[in-house]
Amino acid sequence: MGRRLALVAAAPLAFAAPATGQPTTQSPAATPAAQTSAPQAAPPVLDLPPPPAPPVEIPALTAAQVDVAIRVLRAADAHGLQPKAYLPDGVAEGADLGMAQNAALSDGLLRYARDVKIGRLEPGRFPALWQIRPAAYDPAPELAQALAENRLQAWLDSLPPRYSGYVALKRGLARYREIAAQGGWKAVPEGAKLELGSNDPRVVALRARLAVDDPLVAAAGPATFDKPLEEAVIRAQRRYGLKPDGVVGPGTLFHLNQPVGQRVLQIIANMERWRWMPATMPATRVQVNSGAAIVTLFRDDRPVMSMKAVSGKKGDETPMLTSMIHSVVINPPWNVPSGIAARELWPKERASPGYFARNGYRVIPVEGGQPRLQQASGDQSALGRFKFDFDNPFAVYLHDTPSKGGFDLYARQASHGCVRIEKPRALAEALLEGNSTWTAEGIEKQLQGDKTVRARMNVQVPVYIFYWTAFGGSDGQMQFRADPYGWDRELLQRVGVLASGVKA
Template sequence: MIYSALPAFKKVLLLGPVFLALITGAFLWGNPAPSQAQMAAAHAGSESDAQKSLVVESGLMGVLQDPQATRHSFFDVAALRGFYESRDNEPAWVRGRTRYQYKAHHILEVLEESWTHGLDPRKYHISEIKALLDAPFGQRRFELELLLSDALILYGRDLTGMRIDPEKRWGKIPQKVNYWRRPLEAREILERVSGTSDVKNALRSLEPEGKLYGALRRELVALASQPAEDGNSPLHFKGVLRVGDEHKAVADIRRYMGMDPEKALNGKYYYDDELAQEIMAFQYRHGLEPDGVIGPQTVALMNVTRQDKINQIVANLERLRWVEQNKPDRYILVNIPSATLWAVDQGAVKLEMPVIVGKKGRPTNSFKTEITGVRFNPNWTVPPTIKRDDFLPRLKEDPYYLSKRGIQITQGSGRNARHVDPATIDWNTATQRDLGQIRMVQSPGRSNPLGQVRVIMENPYNIYLHDTNKPEYFKKNSRALSSGCIRVSKPKELAAFILDKNDGWSAQKAENILASGRLTDIMTDEPLPVYILYQSVWQDDRGRIVFGADLYGQDRQLIEALSGKKGFQVPENLVKSASTLPLTGKKSGLELGSVNQ
């Protein structure tokens, strides 16, 4: 075979070990590149684009054969090796002066924007990539190629799945209720990006869809563009202020709202209508009831810092990336912090309602499962937590406490189940195991906490969507009031949506069953997915960002797991370049919002 006819990467092998050692030694350890004399002796025409590509290919082969030799630790060496072997060791990003600048610089631009997703650009080798792009071509170019590939793998995985191990954080989670996306495999990321000339578009196709994700990115950029806290003291006002009240704290509150702090009447600071309008708008933006009353919750939110909001945005961007992007045609979604439920069909919201979720000590879990039916006129079996924490102390004082409320106590199961006189049980010595052998059941009726409707949805947490016997709670703006289950404000409408695809089903049939008072299960012809999510920042119906309460402290826990105690650190040197980015979602999608009261 004639030497000149050989592919470039095979010519390297014929040039001999001395030449290869010169190249790989310089690349691997950062020594100066081979001299012009050495390169000329090895092969003529070393300045050509083909020869420069040859240098890169030889370096790739050396590292992939001995990954321990390089100064860098790559995420998935096997994937890199397979990717380049499939390309005959041809570089994907570094291909001569013109082409390598085109792709490599575009990749770098996207990596520098990664902070707008709440990701850390330093993880993606941007300093090293910049330095190598600025270096003369002959120095460590294969290292640039592999760093770009490794950065793409890391970035692509972070953008398409979880960055933490959920089981290390929350313990074993049954697969059937796990809604989290799995990150793309390293090889798939490289194939996707290398298969197109538009690497920017290929990388942006990995981003979550939907307007909310884009809105949160814009909010993050806006917050990052603001000056850091100016050192103003936090508000220390205690008590309650209503319109017409006079208090010296009004000056500080006006200053916080961007108003003239010195406005006073006869030397006194009154809470006037002008300030009340600003306060109500502030309360609405932060998920509080916009009543204009300045109390502890409103003051606490005024003391939230810029860094606090940045951390909250980053935590919510992270969780949005966990959720599968291609949802089914019909599903139900509940957002815990906004206490809202949506029923969606063909991308359109058919039903929206306020719900009641678990209180802080008894949180509602985040999970995905399937609705398989509706139980009309349900009985209520008291869950273990309520048995132990709520009823046992009462039973110690009065053994007939439950009996007076229509709740029967049984022991045994199946045919061996029998009603028990509560006075025959020594409640003072009852253990957790004893309580586990006792069933407390309330028959269907008006006083039943499940109301008239309970959704059948298997899950290990015993969390259900159900009606309630206390509808007045839906009037509250803060609705974290249950023991973990989700109480719905429109149970009949929800049942109608769930059973809408059942042949022959009608609203009249539902009314007849409810009127009978008998416990009746109607199963769905097809399972209906339901997602229970935790997003503490959302958009209202006008697209405005609402900072809700971190009910269970999950934002703080997540940020500490991802970024440490200091929280997410904005790379100030990259903020200006991101201010003009078109940070929009690719689809309108379903936005997590609040229900108009």
């Protein structure tokens, strides 16, 4: 026995006005001749919506399929989902389900399939800056086919993202839930900084804390801060994106003392974002992680170049998006956005007349509007010597910068939304590889002056700007960042994992 699931509601019919624009009622006095000679009004044109999709018939689950479904839905928490959202009340493995319970279980499978494949956030709930969004997905036809062909388990296994980044988070979620089940970790008391040679009772607490999620640390040890403990602190600092100096000050202590439940929620939020990705990404691409401020070039699906970046600060967040890098601008001028000019630059000119001239700005009159500012190309330009252009609704891009000191910071969210990159020339040469004009020598020659040129790429390269605050490291350990935009918390609230106002 099966049931039919109507997927698309029929829309009301809409009728177009008569084409002649004349009244549609005919005068009784009109003669046959007049009727013959008058132009015939076109029949009304029906502006019909597309026909609704035929309903999909979902076969009833067999007893064996019921058991598979229950096992998978009970394990939904392995993907950061909530089993109670999918499992109907009163169903159990081996039970003989009635028609209503069987249908309810199918409904749970449909909700689970959608959530684990494309995420729980409805299309209308995405903020404007979250432009990486999943494609629409209707699991009903696939479920019907999987049941009919008796391959329910294989279909359910195929739904979660196959990316190694997602798999690492799934493994990390299991590990940190295990830590939580064992009682988590105790906070290291605040106090003076701890470093090599410190003899402080808090060293014992520090060692015990590090041992919880670092398998190389023994929980028991001396109360003196020794070399192995310093190495463990450095490993932890690297996992949190901090300066790896081996000194436990307020910043390191803050990250160590985040409760394990916070780390579990952070992993769940990042797993959710992975579900927005396409099933596969192009083998050659540029990836930007604005949460960690890192840019990576992939070729043949392998990272071949990685560099530090400076992404947008809070209030000027770098959006999540995907686009195509189509050109490299060498010696770009900076057309200053009006908001930045009004907030930051005009006040400097008023406070110190001549500031514009000293810093290469010129004022460009605009008829009937506010003049705009442009900073000339060259070493003073805020865009440095390279700009990487890709179409997007936010006018953001990757670019060089004369302010290299920003790359020495460990919290590198400081721009107005664009992404400053540490090795712009290396990236430009890699993206323009194969272009007979823009060889390394051609680029060098152009850099000898300040003339602006746009180097069109032979093949456009996809760029993905993500926001990852939890991810697996090369050593198999979880890495965490500080959620600089608060987007982990916002996402968890939007999908109902956290109540509004609760800190993630």
